[in-house]
Amino acid sequence: MKKIIGIALAIVAxxxxxxxxxxxxxxxxxxxxxxxxxxxxxIKKIAEFTTACFYEEQVMKDKxxxxxxxxxxxxxxxxxxxxxxxxxxxFDLASVAETMRMTGDTVVLRLPEPKIFDVxxxxxxxxxxxxxxxxxxxxTVALVAEAQNKVREDAIESGVLQMATExxxxxxxxxxxxxxxxxxxxxx
Amino acid sequence: xxxxxxxxxxxxxxxxxxxxxxSLKDGFDSKMHTVGAAExxxxxxxxxxxxxxxxxxxxxxxxxxxxxxxxxATMKAGISLDxxxxxxxxxxxxTKSITLTLPEPKVLSLNMKAEDTKLEYEQVSITRFDFDNMxxxxxxxxxxxxxxxxxxIGILKDAQDNAEMFFKAMLAQVGFEKITINFANN
Numbered sequence: 001m002k003k004i005i006g007i008a009l010a011i012v013a014x015x016x017x018x019x020x021x022x023x024x025x026x027x028x029x030x031x032x033x034x035x036x037x038x039x040x041x042x043i044k045k046i047a048e049f050t051t052a053c054f055y056e057e058q059v060m061k062d063k064x065x066x067x068x069x070x071x072x073x074x075x076x077x078x079x080x081x082x083x084x085x086x087x088x089x090x091f092d093l094a095s096v097a098e099t100m101r102m103t104g105d106t107v108v109l110r111l112p113e114p115k116i117f118d119v120x121x122x123x124x125x126x127x128x129x130x131x132x133x134x135x136x137x138x139x140t141v142a143l144v145a146e147a148q149n150k151v152r153e154d155a156i157e158s159g160v161l162q163m164a165t166e167x168x169x170x171x172x173x174x175x176x177x178x179x180x181x182x183x184x185x186x187x188x
Numbered sequence: 189x190x191x192x193x194x195x196x197x198x199x200x201x202x203x204x205x206x207x208x209x210x211s212l213k214d215g216f217d218s219k220m221h222t223v224g225a226a227e228x229x230x231x232x233x234x235x236x237x238x239x240x241x242x243x244x245x246x247x248x249x250x251x252x253x254x255x256x257x258x259x260x261a262t263m264k265a266g267i268s269l270d271x272x273x274x275x276x277x278x279x280x281x282x283t284k285s286i287t288l289t290l291p292e293p294k295v296l297s298l299n300m301k302a303e304d305t306k307l308e309y310e311q312v313s314i315t316r317f318d319f320d321n322m323x324x325x326x327x328x329x330x331x332x333x334x335x336x337x338x339x340x341i342g343i344l345k346d347a348q349d350n351a352e353m354f355f356k357a358m359l360a361q362v363g364f365e366k367i368t369i370n371f372a373n374n
Contacts, residue, residue: 034240036240039236046229053223054222057220079321093228096358120297174272175269179279180281
C-alpha cells in the first residue's frame with residue numbers, strides 16, 4: 001500500500017513539474033527587456049530606388065539524431081521555424097543625375113543594372129514552431145541565415161530583378177513626365 | 189504489483205506523448221509573391237543596441253536568469269514615389285523655375301540580420317530552465333520594436349534633407365535654374 005502511495009505521489013510530482021514548467025515558460029515569454037540606448041553608429045547618404053519587393057513564407061527545419069534509451073522514448077531533437085522574408089530590389093540612382101542629358105522635351109537617363117538592396121528576416125519575421133531538445137542561439141541564427149539565402153535565390157528565380165526593371169522604368173517615366181518631359185529615354 | 193507497474197508505464201507514456209503534439213506537415217508549400225514599389229531611400233542608419241533582461245522579479249521563482257545580446261540593425265528612410273498623386277510639380281518655363289512638392293519622408297525598412305544578433309552572456313541558476321529560442325526571439329522582437337519606434341534618432345530629418353539635395357541636383361542637371369522643394373508635412 002505504501003509503495004502504491006509513493007508511486008502515486010511521484011506521478012503527481014511529475015505532473016506538477018510539467019505544469020510549473022509550462023507556467024514559467026509562458027511567464028518567461030512575457031519577459032521584458034531593460035531600457036537601453038539605441039546608438040547610431042553610422043549615417044550614410046543613399047539614393048536607392050526600390051521598385052519591386054518579393055515576399056516569401058517558408059518552413060525551415062533542423063534535426064539532430066539522438067542515441068540511447070532516452071532517444072527511443074523522446075525521439076530526435078528538432079527545430080522548426082516559420083519565416084517570412086522580404087527582398088527589396090531596384091536601382092541605385094546615386095550617380096544618375098551626373099549622367100542625365102536633355103534636348104528640348106526629351107531626357108535621357110542612364111540607369112545601372114538593377115540590384116537587390118535588402119533581404120530582410122527580422123526577429124518579428126520568424127516564429128519558433130517546434131523546439132525539441134536544446135538549440136543554441138547560434139544554431140537558430142544559422143537556420144535563419146539559411147532562410148535568408150533561400151529567399152534571395154527564390155526572389156531572383158521568380159524574376160524580382162525583371163519586375164524591378166520594368167516597374168522602375170515606368171515610375172521614372174511618370175516622374176520625369178511630371179517635370180515636363182514628353183519623352184524619357186532610358187539606356188544602360 | 190504487476191498491475192501497478194503497468195499503470196505507471198501507461199502514465200509515463202501518456203506524459204511523454206503529451207509533449208510530442210507539435211508536428212508540422214512535411215508538405216508545407218512556401219508562399220511567395222512579388223509586387224511593384226516605388227520608394228526612394230535617401231538615408232541609411234546603422235544602429236546598435238545592448239539587449240538585456242533579468243528574469244528574477246517574481247517571488248515564486250527560485251534563482252535567476254540573465255541574458256545579454258548585442259544587436260546591429262540598418263534602418264532606411266526616404267520618400268514614396270508610387271504615383272503622381274504622391275508628388276506634384278509647378279513649372280514656369282519662362283524663368284526655368286520649378287516647385288516640387290514631395291510626400292512626407294518615412295521609414296522604409298529595418299533590417300536586423302540574424303547574424304548581427306550576438307548572444308554575449310547568459311547565466312541560469314541550477315533551479316531554473318535555460319532560455320529557449322522562443323524566449324530569446326521574444327526579447328529580440330522587443331529590441332526590434334524599440335529601434336523601430338525610436339523617434340529621437342532623427343532619421344526622418346536626414347531623409348528629407350537628402351531627398352531635397354537629390355532632387356535639386358537632378359533638376360539642375362535637366363536645366364532648371366530656380367528649384368524649390370517642398371514636403372507635404374511642412
